Amino acid sequence: MNSGLLAVVVAGVHLALFSPLIRVAWNAHDLMVAWTIAGMAVMLCVSAFLRIRGKTGADIARACSVHLGICCAVMLMALNLRIDVWVASAYGVTASEANHLQPTWIVPVLSLAFMLWAGVMPTLTKPKPHLQ
Secondary structure, eight states: OOHHHHHHHHHHHHHHHHHHHHHHHHHTTOHHHHHHHHHHHHHHHHHHHHHHTTOOHHHHHHHHHHHHHHHHHHHHHHHHHHHHHHHHHHHTSOHHHHHHHSOTTHHHHHHHHHHHHHHHHHHHTSOOOOOO
């Protein structure tokens, strides 16, 4: 894949990953966070492009899996740190009132469960060595 096409693919993937969070932050009038997420997405996009340019096969797969983990961590951090503000904006109340309307604590709990699951699954699905 030439560099131009690779840049378009990497930019498209990052746009698809981060645009929902940017839109939620923007709609909640949390503009500083929206711009911060957009800036991090651009930084991660450039990093991914530089990391995988000129590589093939297993090297690309390894670099992409590490990079996807980093992107996932960034999205989870943004979501966990700002969910109360975004929910409050959606209901038109303060953040403390939003916690009474909808339990925003569930997002960090589910994020922790996801991270534990993501850590355990590779161990459980690792192929067993064949005895000869």
